[in-house]
Amino acid sequence: MPHKVSLSRLKLTDFRNYAALSLALDGRHVVLTGQNGAGKTNLMEAVSFLSPGRGLRRAAYGDVPRAGASGGFSVFATVDGMAGEVDIGTGTEGGDEGQSRRLRINGTPARTVDELLDHLRVLWLTPAMDGLFTGPSADRRRFLDRLVLSLDPEHGRRAADFEKAMRGRNRLLSEPRPDPAWLSALESQMAALGIAMAHARHELVGLLSGLVEAARDDGPFPSATLRLSGFLDAEWQRPAYEIEETYLALLREGRHRDAAAGRTLDGPHRADLLIRHREKDMEAERCSTGEQKALLVGLVLAHAGLVAGMTGHAPVLLLDEIAAHLDESRRAALFDRVDGLGGQAFMTGTDRAMFAALGERAQFLTVADGSIAP
Numbered sequence: 001m002p003h004k005v006s007l008s009r010l011k012l013t014d015f016r017n018y019a020a021l022s023l024a025l026d027g028r029h030v031v032l033t034g035q036n037g038a039g040k041t042n043l044m045e046a047v048s049f050l051s052p053g054r055g056l057r058r059a060a061y062g063d064v065p066r067a068g069a070s071g072g073f074s075v076f077a078t079v080d081g082m083a084g085e086v087d088i089g090t091g092t093e094g095g096d097e098g099q100s101r102r103l104r105i106n107g108t109p110a111r112t113v114d115e116l117l118d119h120l121r122v123l124w125l126t127p128a129m130d131g132l133f134t135g136p137s138a139d140r141r142r143f144l145d146r147l148v149l150s151l152d153p154e155h156g157r158r159a160a161d162f163e164k165a166m167r168g169r170n171r172l173l174s175e176p177r178p179d180p181a182w183l184s185a186l187e188s189q190m191a192a193l194g195i196a197m198a199h200a201r202h203e204l205v206g207l208l209s210g211l212v213e214a215a216r217d218d219g220p221f222p223s224a225t226l227r228l229s230g231f232l233d234a235e236w237q238r239p240a241y242e243i244e245e246t247y248l249a250l251l252r253e254g255r256h257r258d259a260a261a262g263r264t265l266d267g268p269h270r271a272d273l274l275i276r277h278r279e280k281d282m283e284a285e286r287c288s289t290g291e292q293k294a295l296l297v298g299l300v301l302a303h304a305g306l307v308a309g310m311t312g313h314a315p316v317l318l319l320d321e322i323a324a325h326l327d328e329s330r331r332a333a334l335f336d337r338v339d340g341l342g343g344q345a346f347m348t349g350t351d352r353a354m355f356a357a358l359g360e361r362a363q364f365l366t367v368a369d370g371s372i373a374p
């Protein structure tokens with residue numbers, strides 16, 4: 001069984017509709033129930049700030065401080081983490097709600113938010129992700145990259161550096177006489193980073209497919225087949241240095257075309273994650289709403305299992321309104337699978353009775369108007 005990473009304390013200050021909250025948790029799953037607008041998702045969002053990035057709403061930090069508060073926001077958590085117990089504090093101060101937030105680990109300022117990945121992995125599934133299969137490919141790439149990042153902490157940096165080099169190339173190509181040496185340097189960077197990024201994605205898809213296959217007959221959730229497409233599709237059996245050469249040549253040959261288009265037309269930023277409902281042998285986007293939700297739940301749980309297996313530490317799971325559309329037996333099966341992952345899950349809903357099958361496995365909390373009661 002993987003080690004259970006869990007939060008034992010969560011303190012929020014001026015975080016969305018919470019003026020001040022201090023919550024003691026006992027290590028079990030946490031069920032948050034309450035009326036619409038009570039603050040359930042806000043609390044999940046606060047926990048999602050214990051991972052790199054802008055959290056489960058992809059928030060602008062300026063929107064997070066409580067309306068009417070004079071400064072920034074803060075989230076503080078005590079976590080039984082991957083490297084032992086740790087205090088994590090994050091937030092903004094008044095006037096610095098720009099691109100970044102501050103992070104302290106055991107009271108010491110961290111160099112980057114990626115340091116969070118030394119202590120815990122937080123994964124989530126929210127209703128906003130319901131359109132994943134039918135929405136733009138950028139949403140699926142972001143989803144995929146978050147999956148990769150939780151196994152490979154370097155992935156975020158590589159993706160950011162690739163974007164930067166690509167923006168530099170696009171800018172240069174818009175000039176009347178771009179410096180060829182500078183262009184070549186940027187393209188070499190793009191090739192190395194882009195192939196490394198794509199490799200990490202392929203590896204994740206391979207591992208996840210294996211796990212989905214293994215869990216195929218386990219419970220009521222359909223299984224998905226996953227495939228990456230849209231970037232050097234026929235090449236991935238070849239050695240990495242050869243693929244890198246191929247991509248570099250593509251970039252070089254594509255300069256005129258890309259200059260005319262005003263953007264780079266080949267690269268990992270054009271890839272898509274293709275998902276099929278295996279039992280029905282149908283593209284996920286053509287499945288019913290309920291089938292899509294079940295596919296997504298199955299994928300996220302398989303990924304959580306992968307993270308637990310690869311790191312030896314079960315991730316913290318945030319499952320927002322996950323039980324709403326499931327019948328009683330599917331709900332019970334879902335809770336058993338979530339519990340079987342060995343980690344701490346936070347789950348929300350409007351009705352406590354929906355979570356009855358969790359029994360003693362969860363701590364039940366009622367959220368009302370930015371405060372919490374047992």
Ligand SMILES: Nc1ncnc2c1ncn2[C@@H]1O[C@H](COP(=O)(O)OP(=O)(O)OP(=O)(O)O)[C@@H](O)[C@H]1O
Pocket residue numbers: 015016017018034035036037038039040041042043063064065066067350367
């Ligand atoms: N910066 C902010 N300051 C104060 N209140 C905010 C801020 N941002 C969001 N809110 C409010 O927080 C409230 C709670 O939102 P939240 O999404 O957590 O509700 P919920 O309990 O998950 O509800 P639902 O069941 O409808 O999903 C909303 O009324 C929203 O307007």
